[in-house]
Amino acid sequence: MYPMKFESAAGKIISLLLIVLSPYVFSQTQGPNSGGAFQNTSLAGSSSSWSNPSNAASFDGANATAGPVTTHTDYLVVTGFGFSVPAGRVITGIEVQVYKNSDDPSKTKDHSVMIVKNGVIGGSVSEEKALSSSWQGQGVPSWVTYGGPYDTWGESWTDADINSGNFGLAFSAEQSGNGTPNISVDQVTIKVYYTDVVLPVALLNFSCADLNNSEVEIRWSTAMEKENNFFVIERSADMARNYEMIGKVIGAGNSSSRTNYTYTDQSPLAGLSYYRLKQVSMSGIESGIGKVIAVSRSSSGTTTLVVYPNPSSRNNMVYVCLNNFVPGKEVLVVVTDMLGKEYFSKVILTCQGRTIEAVDPSRTLAPGIYIVTGSSDNQLYKQRIVIR
Numbered sequence: 001m002y003p004m005k006f007e008s009a010a011g012k013i014i015s016l017l018l019i020v021l022s023p024y025v026f027s028q029t030q031g032p033n034s035g036g037a038f039q040n041t042s043l044a045g046s047s048s049s050w051s052n053p054s055n056a057a058s059f060d061g062a063n064a065t066a067g068p069v070t071t072h073t074d075y076l077v078v079t080g081f082g083f084s085v086p087a088g089r090v091i092t093g094i095e096v097q098v099y100k101n102s103d104d105p106s107k108t109k110d111h112s113v114m115i116v117k118n119g120v121i122g123g124s125v126s127e128e129k130a131l132s133s134s135w136q137g138q139g140v141p142s143w144v145t146y147g148g149p150y151d152t153w154g155e156s157w158t159d160a161d162i163n164s165g166n167f168g169l170a171f172s173a174e175q176s177g178n179g180t181p182n183i184s185v186d187q188v189t190i191k192v193y194y195t196d197v198v199l200p201v202a203l204l205n206f207s208c209a210d211l212n213n214s215e216v217e218i219r220w221s222t223a224m225e226k227e228n229n230f231f232v233i234e235r236s237a238d239m240a241r242n243y244e245m246i247g248k249v250i251g252a253g254n255s256s257s258r259t260n261y262t263y264t265d266q267s268p269l270a271g272l273s274y275y276r277l278k279q280v281s282m283s284g285i286e287s288g289i290g291k292v293i294a295v296s297r298s299s300s301g302t303t304t305l306v307v308y309p310n311p312s313s314r315n316n317m318v319y320v321c322l323n324n325f326v327p328g329k330e331v332l333v334v335v336t337d338m339l340g341k342e343y344f345s346k347v348i349l350t351c352q353g354r355t356i357e358a359v360d361p362s363r364t365l366a367p368g369i370y371i372v373t374g375s376s377d378n379q380l381y382k383q384r385i386v387i388r
Contacts, residue, residue: 028089028193028195028196029191029193029194030083030084030085030191031083031095031190031191031192032095032097032189032190032191033082033083033189033190033191034058034081034187034188034189035056035057035078035079035080035168035169035190036057036079036080036082037078037079037080037165037168038053038054038056038057038064038076038077038078039077040053040074040075040076040077041074041077041121041170042074043072043073043074043111045071045072046071046072046073046074046172047070047071047072047073048066048067048068048069048070048073048074048183049066049073049074050064050065050066050074050076050185051065051066052064052065053076053078055186056185056186056187056188057187058187059099059187060186060187061186063101063184063185063186064184064185064186065182065183065184066173066182066183066184067180067181067182067183068180068181068182069108069173069175069180069181069182069183070175070180071174071175072112072172072174072175073111073172073174074172075112075114075121075171076170076171076172076185076188077116077121077168077169078168078169078170078171078188079119079165079166079167079168080165080168081167081168081190083162083167083192085159085162085192085194086196087159088196089159089194089195089196090194090195090196090202091152091157091158091159091161091162091193091194092149092150092152092193092194092195093147093148093150093151093152093193094115094147094151094152094153094157094162094190094191094192094193095145095147095148095149095151095190095191095193096115096145096146096147096169096189096190097143097144097145097146097187097189097190097191098113098143098146098169098171098187099141099142099143099144099185099186099187099188100140100141100142100144100173100183100184100185101140101141101183101184101185101186102135102173102181102182102183103181103182104179104180104181104182105134105135105136105138105140105181106134106135106136106177106179107134107175107176107177107179107180107181108134108135108136108140108174108175108176108179108181108183109130109133109134109135109173109174109176110129110130110131110132110172110173111172111173112128112130112170112171112172113129113130113131113169113170113171113172114126114128114169114170115129115153115155115168115169115170116166116167116168116169117155117157117161117167118164118166118167121170123153123155125154125204125258126154126155127153127154129146129147129153131144131146133348134176135173136347137330137346137347137348141186149193150203152204152205152223154204154205154221155204155223156202156223156224156258159194162192162194168188168190169188169190171185200225200226200227200228200279200281200285200287201222201224201225201226201228201251201289202222202223202224202225203220203221203222203223203289204220204221204222204223206277206289206293207220207293208293208295214268215264215265215266215268216264216265216268216295217262217263217265218233218262218263218264218265218275218293219261219262221258221259221260221261222255222258222259222261223257223258224256225251225252225253225255225259226254227253227254227281227282227283228251228252228253228255228279228280228282229250229251229253229281229282230249230250230279230280231248231249231250231251231261231263231277231279232245232247232248232277232278232279232280232286233245233246233247233249233275233277234246234275234276234277235265235269235273235274235275236274236275236276237272237273243276246265247263247265249261249263251279253282268295272294272295272306272321273294273295274293274294275293275294275295276288276293277289294319294321305321305372305381305382305383306320306321306383307320307372307383307385312385312386312387312388318387320333322348322374329376329377330376331348331374331375332348332373332374332375332376333345333346333348333372333374334372334373334375335365335370335372335373336370337368337369338368338369338371343370365387366387367387367388368386368387369384369385369386369387370384370386370387371383371384371385372384372385
């Protein structure tokens, strides 16, 4: 049995956007590796346990299954990934892929997606990775990715943590909309990103929260700091081309434990703004640290569709932001070229306030000009995007 950790809803912070990688971190990778140990772990309030959990070992059509689900499933816990990260490496990110399916995807959602660290579901401070949209909106059956090259799931990691046999993933799904779906998982894989570069700051997370559409609170935490004098918070209003400094926050100097920081932008811009962090050492050396985040705010409350970054490139993810759409509505997002040829389409279920969806242009789009269209209730919203 695995111990579990949960955080209150107030303690959850959702990171809106990751588009830029640190200029001084050159990651190596291991994986994707498949799990070698599988078990069903009880989860309070569940209505279904996982049958044949070891069928999630390989992508072969033999699935771990649960259902019919009337509330949510137990945890499917997958460990034993067999990593051998060299000693002393700095872990920069963990990327998990789950091949999941449902016989009623529109009535199925993630319930909980948590990392397992040292045999504990959720580790000590892990972030919840469950996606809020229905599985129909995610494309089912399909591989779904959680985390990434610069996402440590809110945890501080050592090579020993990753190489441990009790490192892995805990996965649970739920029914929504009075459905009773049958759920399956064919395979779970993990890829680990690491570097042997000594970082001045090991960033655990970087996120922002729009406070009642009047202020934006920037939040970040570090796992380690070395001679860190202060952080610089910068903001861009022109699609991340040019930045201006809007504030400073004193760093911890030297630290080997988690340190949390906040900065409030009391005069945020209307529309789309980007934020990034820089770190300045005691000797005055300045460096970027890892991520750029974006907030899309509408001062008028009007319904809008925003695509960013724009222009973009085949090396970046493109994000479609739906502002002030009616919650619970299905919006069909389509990407076409100027001649109308379709390259991408997906139905997104909107949530309260804003919904952000990622599109990967590196798989489908050549350099050129494209049209992104969102349609709902006979209303069309269009935005051009340039792919370089």
